[in-house]
Amino acid sequence: MKRAHILVLDSFGLGETADADKFGDVGANTFGHIAQECFEGRADINRQGPIKLPNLTQLGLVNAATQSSKGKVPAGLEQTDAPIASHGFAEELSSGKDTPSGHWEIAGVPVLFEWGYFSELENSFPESLLEEFIKRADVPGILGNCHASGTEIIQRLGEEHMATGKPIVYTSADSVFQIACHEESFGLERLYELCTIARELVNEYNIGRVIARPFVGADSESFERTGNRKDLAVQPPSKTVLEKLTDANGKVISIGKISDIYAHTGISEGHKATGLEALFDKTLEQIKAAGDNTLVFTNFVDFDSSYGHRRDVAGYAAALEYFDTRIPELLETVADDDLVIFTADHGCDPTWPGSDHTREHIPVIVYCKNRQAVNLGLRSSFADIGQTLADYFGLEAMDYGTSFLNEMAPKQ
Ligand SMILES: O=P(O)(O)O[C@H]1O[C@H](CO)[C@@H](O)[C@H]1O
Ligand SMILES: [Mn+2]
Numbered sequence: 001m002k003r004a005h006i007l008v009l010d011s012f013g014l015g016e017t018a019d020a021d022k023f024g025d026v027g028a029n030t031f032g033h034i035a036q037e038c039f040e041g042r043a044d045i046n047r048q049g050p051i052k053l054p055n056l057t058q059l060g061l062v063n064a065a066t067q068s069s070k071g072k073v074p075a076g077l078e079q080t081d082a083p084i085a086s087h088g089f090a091e092e093l094s095s096g097k098d099t100p101s102g103h104w105e106i107a108g109v110p111v112l113f114e115w116g117y118f119s120e121l122e123n124s125f126p127e128s129l130l131e132e133f134i135k136r137a138d139v140p141g142i143l144g145n146c147h148a149s150g151t152e153i154i155q156r157l158g159e160e161h162m163a164t165g166k167p168i169v170y171t172s173a174d175s176v177f178q179i180a181c182h183e184e185s186f187g188l189e190r191l192y193e194l195c196t197i198a199r200e201l202v203n204e205y206n207i208g209r210v211i212a213r214p215f216v217g218a219d220s221e222s223f224e225r226t227g228n229r230k231d232l233a234v235q236p237p238s239k240t241v242l243e244k245l246t247d248a249n250g251k252v253i254s255i256g257k258i259s260d261i262y263a264h265t266g267i268s269e270g271h272k273a274t275g276l277e278a279l280f281d282k283t284l285e286q287i288k289a290a291g292d293n294t295l296v297f298t299n300f301v302d303f304d305s306s307y308g309h310r311r312d313v314a315g316y317a318a319a320l321e322y323f324d325t326r327i328p329e330l331l332e333t334v335a336d337d338d339l340v341i342f343t344a345d346h347g348c349d350p351t352w353p354g355s356d357h358t359r360e361h362i363p364v365i366v367y368c369k370n371r372q373a374v375n376l377g378l379r380s381s382f383a384d385i386g387q388t389l390a391d392y393f394g395l396e397a398m399d400y401g402t403s404f405l406n407e408m409a410p411k412q
């Protein structure tokens, strides 16, 4: 039986890439800086002391992170002499450090073109675009029109939005047009309608995603975003390994944001869940149910949206520690020939200035009970994962990436 499972810890970077200077990210290290802050006792909110990740360590994460950080062992952790998974780290070929680029490259399709960006910090959107949007959406105007952190902007403008019915529109360093509206006073379906209109309008600007950011709460003190976020992405530029697998009558089971990120191409079934615990539960449930030729693919968005962008080191550390506690169940659940891949899509160093992503290596940790655990070293593209999956499932090779399946020889 051939099955693979990918767990994307969204934004879990392992240190600067060789091209980090082009992004202003020299020195960024999501994992390294979290471990350092924990070690120095500066991340003791709802958790304590040095970060504890026994299961990820046993898989080989610390070994990979050390190589990825020029030999610096993450503070308070130790490498293991006998990792039970193949472990390495990868740099990105894609031009951007955004979620679709990272995910598509993982699936064998790097984004070699430049996305469009709304790069002005204030008055970010062209007037003609906003005029057309206001007209077609039939709203009394918009609020925002700037770069912002999504939680900060609803706190600042949420009450005015509720009083006026004007949607909050904002962007970031990513190629995004984001719309925040109150789920009840404005309405969730109405917000999705606005996003569909915006999706059509931003195509000419080559924007990767329009994102609905619904929230609830009575006032700026209590506003909170909900799990009904929806990403409207453009389609990947060529066939991903997901599409090749579904074309070959295999199955791709999406959990969380995965189906949205791939614009619903190459997806057989989508399952939503909110929060790390529910996402993990759903992943285990779907692995138990998965048949032959199936890929179960989960995005754990909370690392990025609740902790990375929020620059919440203690929250990120606690989330990693929680994730770590669930690994034994996962390893008990998978079959002996299954590939279990732990990876990420970019960095989002919670100690870094601003609130945007950071250009970093991603972990490539691959567990297979029946195969050798080897050092995979530095991989020159995230696409090595997609190419390995194509190899494993016996699909036509991808245009990018090098399979590492033969490096993980079957155990005798
Ligand atoms: O600050 P929030 O709304 O979480 O936005 C973040 O999420 C968006 C999509 O990943 C990016 O634009 C990033 O800035
Ligand atoms: Mn991401």
Ligand SMILES: [Mn+2]
Pocket: 099, 304, 305, 309, 348, 357
């Ligand atoms: Mn993000």
